Amino acid sequence: MIWFLLALHAVVVVAIAFLGRPLGRASLWLAAVPMAVTAAWSATRLGSGDVITAGFQWVPGLDVAIEFRVDAMGALLSVLVSGIGALVCVYAYGYFSPSATSIGRFAATLLAFSTAMVGLVWANSVWTLFIFWELTSITSFLLVGFKHTDPVARTAARRALVITAAGGLSLLAGFVLFVDAAGTALLSEITPITGATANAAAILILVAAATKSAQFPFHVWLPGAMAAPTPVSAYLHSATMVKAGVILVAVIAPAFGDTDVWKPLGLSFGLATMVWGAVGALRHVDAKLILAWGTVSQLGLLITLLAVGTPKATFAAISILVAHAVFKAALFMVVGEVDVRTGTRNINELSGLRRSMPITFAVAVISGASMAGIPPLLGFPAKEAAIEAALGLSGTEFLVVGGLIIGGSVLTVAYTTRLLLGMFGSSEPMADRDVAARRPAMSAPEVILAAASVAGFVALGWVTGIVRPAVVTVAPKAEVYSLLRWPGLTDAFLTSVAVVAVGLVVGVLLARRHVVSGPVARGAANVDWTIDGVGRLARQVAGRVQHGSLPLYLATTVLVVCVAAVPFVGQIDGDSLYWWDNRAEAVLVLMIVAAAISATQVSSRLGAALVLGGVGFSVAGLFVAHGAPDLVLTQLLVETVIVVGFVVGLGRLATTFPIATRLWTAGRLVIAVAMGTAVAVALAGSASNTVGEAPVRELARTAQDDGGGKNVVNVILTDTRALDTFGEVIVLMVVAVGILTLSTKRGRRKVAR
Amino acid sequence: MIARTSPIVSLAVRAVTPIALVVAAYVLFAGHNQPGGGFAAGLMLGAIIVLRTVAGLQEPRHATVWLSIGGVIAGVVAIAPMFWGEPLLDQVVVTWDVPVLGTVKTGSALLFDLGVVAIVVGLVIALLDGLDATSLVDRVRSSPSDDRNDRGAAA
Numbered sequence: 086m087i088w089f090l091l092a093l094h095a096v097v098v099v100a101i102a103f104l105g106r107p108l109g110r111a112s113l114w115l116a117a118v119p120m121a122v123t124a125a126w127s128a129t130r131l132g133s134g135d136v137i138t139a140g141f142q143w144v145p146g147l148d149v150a151i152e153f154r155v156d157a158m159g160a161l162l163s164v165l166v167s168g169i170g171a172l173v174c175v176y177a178y179g180y181f182s183p184s185a186t187s188i189g190r191f192a193a194t195l196l197a198f199s200t201a202m203v204g205l206v207w208a209n210s211v212w213t214l215f216i217f218w219e220l221t222s223i224t225s226f227l228l229v230g231f232k233h234t235d236p237v238a239r240t241a242a243r244r245a246l247v248i249t250a251a252g253g254l255s256l257l258a259g260f261v262l263f264v265d266a267a268g269t270a271l272l273s274e275i276t277p278i279t280g281a282t283a284n285a286a287a288i289l290i291l292v293a294a295a296t297k298s299a300q301f302p303f304h305v306w307l308p309g310a311m312a313a314p315t316p317v318s319a320y321l322h323s324a325t326m327v328k329a330g331v332i333l334v335a336v337i338a339p340a341f342g343d344t345d346v347w348k349p350l351g352l353s354f355g356l357a358t359m360v361w362g363a364v365g366a367l368r369h370v371d372a373k374l375i376l377a378w379g380t381v382s383q384l385g386l387l388i389t390l391l392a393v394g395t396p397k398a399t400f401a402a403i404s405i406l407v408a409h410a411v412f413k414a415a416l417f418m419v420v421g422e423v424d425v426r427t428g429t430r431n432i433n434e435l436s437g438l439r440r441s442m443p444i445t446f447a448v449a450v451i452s453g454a455s456m457a458g459i460p461p462l463l464g465f466p467a468k469e470a471a472i473e474a475a476l477g478l479s480g481t482e483f484l485v486v487g488g489l490i491i492g493g494s495v496l497t498v499a500y501t502t503r504l505l506l507g508m509f510g511s512s513e514p515m516a517d518r519d520v521a522a523r524r525p526a527m528s529a530p531e532v533i534l535a536a537a538s539v540a541g542f543v544a545l546g547w548v549t550g551i552v553r554p555a556v557v558t559v560a561p562k563a564e565v566y567s568l569l570r571w572p573g574l575t576d577a578f579l580t581s582v583a584v585v586a587v588g589l590v591v592g593v594l595l596a597r598r599h600v601v602s603g604p605v606a607r608g609a610a611n612v613d614w615t616i617d618g619v620g621r622l623a624r625q626v627a628g629r630v631q632h633g634s635l636p637l638y639l640a641t642t643v644l645v646v647c648v649a650a651v652p653f654v655g656q657i658d659g660d661s662l663y664w665w666d667n668r669a670e671a672v673l674v675l676m677i678v679a680a681a682i683s684a685t686q687v688s689s690r691l692g693a694a695l696v697l698g699g700v701g702f703s704v705a706g707l708f709v710a711h712g713a714p715d716l717v718l719t720q721l722l723v724e725t726v727i728v729v730g731f732v733v734g735l736g737r738l739a740t741t742f743p744i745a746t747r748l749w750t751a752g753r754l755v756i757a758v759a760m761g762t763a764v765a766v767a768l769a770g771s772a773s774n775t776v777g778e779a780p781v782r783e784l785a786r787t788a789q790d791d792g793g794g795k796n797v798v799n800v801i802l803t804d805t806r807a808l809d810t811f812g813e814v815i816v817l818m819v820v821a822v823g824i825l826t827l828s829t830k831r832g833r834r835k836v837a838r
Numbered sequence: 839m840i841a842r843t844s845p846i847v848s849l850a851v852r853a854v855t856p857i858a859l860v861v862a863a864y865v866l867f868a869g870h871n872q873p874g875g876g877f878a879a880g881l882m883l884g885a886i887i888v889l890r891t892v893a894g895l896q897e898p899r900h901a902t903v904w905l906s907i908g909g910v911i912a913g914v915v916a917i918a919p920m921f922w923g924e925p926l927l928d929q930v931v932v933t934w935d936v937p938v939l940g941t942v943k944t945g946s947a948l949l950f951d952l953g954v955v956a957i958v959v960g961l962v963i964a965l966l967d968g969l970d971a972t973s974l975v976d977r978v979r980s981s982p983s984d985d986r987n988d989r990g991a992a993a
Contacts (some may be wrong), residue, residue: 714873718865722881724961729888734969792948794870802875803947811916811952814908817957821905821964828968 086126087139087153087207094119097191105189110178114193117174118819119264120199124167130160132551136273138209140756151216154209157554160405162206162332165410169234169324170199176418177316179526180425182758192229195320197225202325206332210270211260214333218256220247222324228321229313241309252296259289267340275340287341290333291350294449301358305608308365316420318373323380323413328406331387335402342394349664352667354487356783360615363399363496367595369504369663371602372420372430375504376413378455379497383409391473393486396563397477401470403792404568407552408467411541412452417532418527419449426521432507433599434455437514444528446509448535454504455538457498460584463541463548466568468494472584473577491816498588505651515525532548545570610762640752643760650763653770661773669710678830685757688741696729698724715798851886851893856980858886866951876951884988887959891966905964908956915950 088665098120101112108115130137132154140152155163169657174195174668181188201220208214230242264270266282294300299307307327308381311318319328334351342349362382366375383405390402422445423438424430452464454662472494475487493555541548556563572578680699687693701724708716745753781797802810842901852859890896919928926945 092937189839210842304987318964346883525915589862715875715878718873718878720883722878725885726888729885730890730965730969733888733892733966769920794872796869796873796875798868800947802877803870803950804945807916807950809914810950814954814957818905818909821901821957821961824964824968825901828970 087137087155089121090119090126090157091200091204093122094196094203095457098197098200099814101189101196105187105193108189109179110181110183110185110188112189113174113178114200116192116196117171119196120167120174121185123203124164124171127155127160127167130157132157132159132166132554134554140209140213143212148270149212150270151212151213152210152271153204153207153213154338155207155333156273156285157551158336158403158556158558159207161407161551161555162328162425163203165407166199166202166206166325169319169410169534170195170202172414172533173320176319176527176530177314178658179524180316180421181443189803191314192628194227195232195317196226197213197601198228202329203328207773209272211264212270212274214272215253215257216514217261218293218329218333218557219250219253219738222246222253222297225249226322227324228354229310231314232312235312237646238312240613241312243616244609245306245310245771247616248303248370248612250298251379252293253290253363255296256293259286259293261285262289262412263337266656270772272336275337277343278340278415279343279345279396283341283344284346287344287347288350290341291347291354291775292329292567294333294388296330297333297352298327298388298469299331299358300354300360300385300388301381302608304381304385305612306359306604307381308374309609311371311373311377315373315424317416319414319417319421322377323417324410325619327380328386328387328410331384331391331455334388334391335399338391338394338399339559348392348394349423351388352486354388354663355385355387355392356486356810358382359493360385360390360489360496363500364494365498365604367496370424370507370600371603372432372434372504372508373417373436374603375432376416376420378498379504380413382493382500383413383456385722386471386490389475389486389490389581393478393482395474395477396560397470397566398474399560400553400563400566401467401474401558404467404470404552405464407548408463408538408541411537412462412464415448415452415531415538416456418531418534419445419452420508422524422527422531425524425527427515429518432504433601434518435508435515436511439512439570441514441520442523444523444532448528448531449509451535451538453501457501457585457588458494458581460570461539463538463545465542465581466545466572469581470566470568470571472580473575474752476576476580486787491580494581494584495588498585499592502589502592508594510596510621528727542570546756549598609759643756643763647759647763650767656770656774657766658773662769669712670707673703673706673710676706677708677753690735690738690740690742691732694728694735698728699729701727715796848893848895851889851895855886860883862955864885866955867948869951870945870947876954877924877958879951880955881962884961884962886895887962888966898938898963898973898976901963901967904956904960908953908960911956912950912953912954915953916945 097115101115105112128810137155138153142148174192177191177195181191198221201217201224204217205214205221208217226242226246229245232238242762259772260270261283263286265276265280266286267275269275292303296303305321310322313321338347362378363378365378370376383540387402387406387409390398390405410651420430423435426442427435427438429435435746453465455462455657458464461597470491471490475490476483478487545568552568553566554565590767677700680696680703684693684696684700688697692694701720705717705724706718708720782799784805785797788794788797794800794804862879865874865882866876866879867874869878887896887898891898919925919930
C-alpha cells in the first residue's frame with residue numbers, strides 16, 4: 086500500500102505536469118485525489134498498534150536503504166499532511182481566479198511537495214528521511230517562487246532555499262555521525278547514545294531542524310516566504326513543511342536525549358524563537374505576516390517542549406502540533422480569502438468584515454480561539470497539557486522554561502486578539518473598497534477545518550486515542566496521559582485562565598495603539614546581502630582566475646606540475662638508474678631532442694608542426710625498441726592524425742610565428758626546462774621505488790582466464806580496468822562536444838590570416 | 839592544399855580508403871589477442887576521414903551521431919551486466935565456430951571496443967568540424983594566396 090500510494094502521487098504529478106495547461110484549475114482537483122486517498126488510508130491506520138513497513142536495499146555496500154514505516158505516528162502525521170493538502174487544493178481552486186495562468190504547474194508542484202512530505206513522515210531510515218527532507222526544500226523553493234516574475238518572491242524563495250539547504254547539509258553530516266555512533270540507520274531501532282560523536286551529531290541535527298522549522302536565528306526565511314500564494318502558506322508554512330524539523334526532533338529525541346548538548350541547545354532555540362516570534366507577531370500590520378510570526382512562535386514552543394523531553398512535554402508537543410496544523414491552516418485560509426475579496430491584508434485598512442464576511446468571521450474566531458487555547462476547542466486541552474508540563478518542571482528549569490512558556494502563551498493570546506480585532510473589530514463597512522462575492526471553494530475548507538477544531542474538543546477521547554499511540558512510539562512512558570476536556574480547578578487550569586485574561590487585556594491595548602507599518606526585516610536583508618556578496622565575490626574571483634590567456638593557463642598548469650614533482654626529488658635512487666636497455670634508444674632520444682629543439686627554432690608554423698610530428702614518430706620508435714607494439718600502433722596513428730590536423734588548422738593562421746620579445750622567449754625557455762625537469766624527476770623518482778613484484782604474471786593470467794584474450798594490454802583496457810576506459814571514453818565525448826559547441830558558437834567567423 | 843587540385847592525391851586517397859577500412863576492422867577484431875583494439879581502429883578510421891576531408895572527398899559531418907552511437911553502445915555494454923546481477927562492465931566471453939575462420943573467441947569487450955571506435959571517429963570529425971576544415975580547403979583552393987605560399991617556399 087505504501088508503494089501504491091507513493092506511486093500514485095508520482096504518476097499524478099507527472100500527469101499534471103503534462104496536462105496542466107489544458108486542464109487549468111481542474112488540475113487542482115486531480116492533485117487532490119492522491120492526497121485524499123492517502124489521508125483516507127492513513128485514517129484507517131490511526132491509533133493502530135501494528136506497523137506496516139516497506140523498503141529495499143539501495144546501496145548495499147554502504148548499508149543505505151530506502152525504508153518506510155507507517156506506525157501510529159506516521160499515520161497521524163500523514164493524515165494531517167494529506168488531509169490538509171487535499172483541503173488546500175480545494176481552497177486554491179477558489180483562491181485562483183479562472184483566468185489565472187500556470188495553475189497546472191502550481192498543482193503539480195504542490196502535489197510533489199505533498200509526496201515529499203508524506204515520504205518524510207513515513208521514513209524509517211535516516212537516509213530516506215534525508216532524501217525527502219531535501220525534496221521538501223526544493224519543492225517549497227518552487228512554491229515560494231511561484232510568482233517567478235516578482236523579484237520579491239524570487240528573493241524570498243532563494244533565501245528560503247539557501248537557509249533550508251544549508252540545514253540539509255548539516256543534517257547529512259549529522260546523520261553520518263549519528264549512524265556512526267548508533268550503529269543503525271533505522272529510526273525504529275534507535276537507542277540512546279552519548280559521547281563526543283553523539284554530541285556533534287546532536288548539534289548538527291538540531292541546527293538542521295532549526296533551519297527547517299524556522300527557529301531563531303534561522304527564522305528569517307519564513308516571513309519572507311509569505312510572498313508565496315496563500316494556499317502555499319496555509320499548507321507549507323503552517324501545517325507541514327515547517328513541522329518537518331519538529332517531527333525530526335521528536336523522532337530522533339530518544340537517541341539524543343541523554344547527550345550533554347541536546348537539551349540546552351534545543352531549549353535555547355525553542356525559547357528564543359517562541360518569544361521573538363510572538364514579539365514579531367505583535368509588531369506587524371499585515372495579517373499574513375502576523376500569522377507567519379505567530380507560526381514562528383508556535384514552532385518555538387514545540388521545539389521547547391520536545392527539548393524538555395519529559396513524556397508529558399512530548400505528549401503536549403504532539404497534541405499542539407495536531408491542533409496547530411488545524412487552526413493555523415484555517416487562519417491562513419481566512420487571511421487569503423480576506424485578501425482576495427477585499428484586496429488588502431493590512432489590519433489598519435480592514436474593517437466591517439463581520440457583516441460582509443460572516444462565515445469567514447466565524448471561522449476566524451473559532452480558529453483564533455483555538456490558537457489562544459480557549460475552550461471548547463482543540464487548542465485548549467493541548468495548551469493545557471503544555472502548561473501542565475511546564476508546571477511539572479522544577480528548580481531553575483521551572484523558572485526559565487516554565488516562565489517563558491507561560492509568558493509566550495500570554496503573548497499568543499495577545500497577538501491573536503490583536504489580529505482578530507484588527508481584521509474584524511470595527512463594524513463600519515470599508516469606505517474605499519468593495520467586498521467581492523464569496524467563493525464556496527474557499528469557504529468549504531475553512532469551515533471544515535474550523536469544525537475540526539470544535540469536533541476535536543467534542544470527541545476528545547477519540548483524539549487522545551490517536552495522539553497517545555503516536556507519542557508512545559517516541560516516548561513510551563507517555564501512555565498514562567490523556568487530553569482532558571475539563572481538568573478541574575488545577576494549578577494548570579488557573580494558570581490558563583490567568584494567561585487568557587492577561588493576554589486579552591494586552592491584545593486589546595495593543596490593538597488600540599495604531600501602528601502604521603511593520604518593522605523592516607533586517608535579518609532577511611542581512612541574509613540577502615550575504616548571498617549577493619558570495620555571488621559578487623565568486624564573479625570577481627572567476628574573472629581573475631579565468632583570464633582567458635592560453636599561455637598563462639599553460640604556465641599555471643606547468644607550475645603546478647613542477648610543484649607536484651618536488652617530493653619525488655628525495656626518492657631518486659641514483660644506483661638504480663642506468664642509461665639504456667638498448668643502444669638504439671640513445672639514437673632515438675638524440676633524434677627526439679634534436680627535433681624538439683628545432684621545433685623551437687623554426688620560424689614557419691608548418692615546419693614546426695612537421696618537426697613536432699618527428700618527435701612523435703621518434704617516440705613511437707622508442708616504443709618499438711621496448712617491444713610494445715600496441716603503443717607503437719596507437720602512437721603512430723595519433724601522430725598521423727595530429728600532424729594532418731595541424732596542417733588543416735594552420736591554414737587559419739599566418740604562415741610564420743610572430744616575433745616574440747626577448748623576455749617572453751626567456752620566460753618560455755624557463756617554463757619548458759622546468760616542465761621537462763619536473764617530468765624527468767617524477768619518473769626517475771617513481772621508477773626508483775618499485776614495491777613488491779611486478780604484476781605482469783598475474784595480469785597475464787587473468788587476461789587469459791577471465792578476459793579471454795592474449796593481448797594483456799587490451800584485456801586490461803577493455804576488461805580488467807574497463808571502468809577506467811569507460812571514464813576515458815566519456816572524457817573523449819565531453820571533449821568532442823566541447824569542440825563542437827565552441828566552434829558553433831563562434832559562428833564560423835573567418836579569422837584574419 | 840594541393841589535394842583538391844591534384845588528381846593523383848585524390849585518386850590515391852580514394853584507393854586507400856577501402857584498404858584502410860579493412861585494416862581498421864582487422865585491428866579492431868585482432869585487438870584482443872594481438873596489437874590493436876578499439877582506440878587504434880578508431881584512429882585509423884579517423885585518419886582516413888582526415889585524408890578524405892583534406893582531399894575534398896567528404897565533409898566532416900555528423901560528429902554528434904557518431905558520438906551518440908558510441909556513447910550508447912559503450913554505456914549499454916557497461917550497464918547491461920548489472921541487469922543480471924553482475925558487476926558493472928562484467929565481460930562475457932563467447933566461443934563459437936565460424937566456417938572459414940575456425941574457432942573464434944570473442945566477448946562483450948568487442949562491443950565495448952566498437953563503442954570506442956565510434957567515439958574516436960566522432961572526436962576526429964568534431965575536430966575537423968571545429969577547425970572548419972571544409973571551408974578552409976575551399977578557401978585555399980580559390981584564393982590567390984597559394985602563389986604567395988609557393989613563392990615563400992621557393993625563397
